[in-house]
Amino acid sequence: MATDKYSPPKYFQIRRKIVGSIQRGELPPGAPVPSENDIIGKYQVSNTTARKVLHELEKEGWVTRIKGKGTFVRNFPIVRAINRIFGFTRNMIEAGRKPATKLIGFHLRDEDHSQTINGRRFTLKGPFCEIERLRLADGIPMMKETRYISLNLCPDIQRRNLEQSLYEVFEKHYGIQLTEINQMLSAVVLEGEWLNIFQVERPIPAFRVEGASFCGKDIIVEMENAVYRGDMYRFAAKAVR
């Protein structure tokens, strides 16, 4: 292990190795992670450092400590089913997490909005409202989204409380139920200002999700462009013949 004065602190290097093993699946959910004594022996560090490694892993949600039993890899924090029409709020509640939403900004725009999703160009007719929000679970920033919402279908939506589920706003205030969502997932690495947004220190893998949501054939209610933290999310899919 590199230890010159330019390297990150030891606890951080060890933490990164363990997180790497979890991410690569070498340490699957439920597996025991190295104990304080294991870490001291293997990496020749003090018990303060070993304790700090385990503390950081727990704080970041990678592991759970069970009294008298040891420390174990947590179940993947959040699984999001991409075959279901359901929002962040319901996803978090079902996962036993406390959802919160922070409105970062919005803009009213008159033009049309187009995005290419799965090789097909989708266009939302203007005017639309562009809403930028950070979504949190138990206080941890999980996802950042930009939503483009039809003002023809949802007039004056900017006057609603925009720190709640937009699916509920669609239903309650506009009587709109989504019938279909087309989504495209990309794998990206978050760097630069994204590290501030998600309060992480090093580049992390992430999913970019672009989508178009319909209420009835060919009627687009909204489009989205969101980034989900790859260290906090798994996407679940089911294909059936």
Added chain:
Amino acid sequence: MATDKYSPPKYFQIRRKIVGSIQRGELPPGAPVPSENDIIGKYQVSNTTARKVLHELEKEGWVTRIKGKGTFVRNFPIVRAINRIFGFTRNMIEAGRKPATKLIGFHLRDEDHSQTINGRRFTLKGPFCEIERLRLADGIPMMKETRYISLNLCPDIQRRNLEQSLYEVFEKHYGIQLTEINQMLSAVVLEGEWLNIFQVERPIPAFRVEGASFCGKDIIVEMENAVYRGDMYRFAAKAVR
């Protein structure tokens, strides 16, 4: 732009900036990329360097040059639909690419094989055959997979030609048609030996795909653990009420 002797060559830095813009969607498919003259003017480099940037981008499949018109961002190389039961081979043929498969190795194992997918533990009863393969499109390594295949359902599969579609082998030789696939996607960053496997120079984002495939209720034919290059793949999903 950094230019001291420890930085990567200029063409590489410029290439990286442009690839970043494509990955972040700032340069969407079909958009023109900076011309040779644009690059010379903006980055103060020679025409040799500018030409090399465009040549690399083309070689790596990011852009297409259209004679007399300019250079444009290519459609995302490959879209993979996760609601469909179809393999790499068919995916590539539909995308107009030439698929190839390189068998890296196989092992016969007697024990059971378990993987946790979407929070549920799936077990393939032993004995099974573990097959490791690299999948290519037009000669470019796109995906690496490890497949765990039931030897009860597919006896002696190791004696078949394993550089073809395994779905075809299942059907043709064992009369097995898959009825359901459960998959879980993770976002990861590929480093270390992965860069050699995919013949890339720098860490790239990627999808890890873990899956369990069934032929009939509760009968697992195979499980998989695959890595898809994030710079070459998008995953498409559709949710319907």
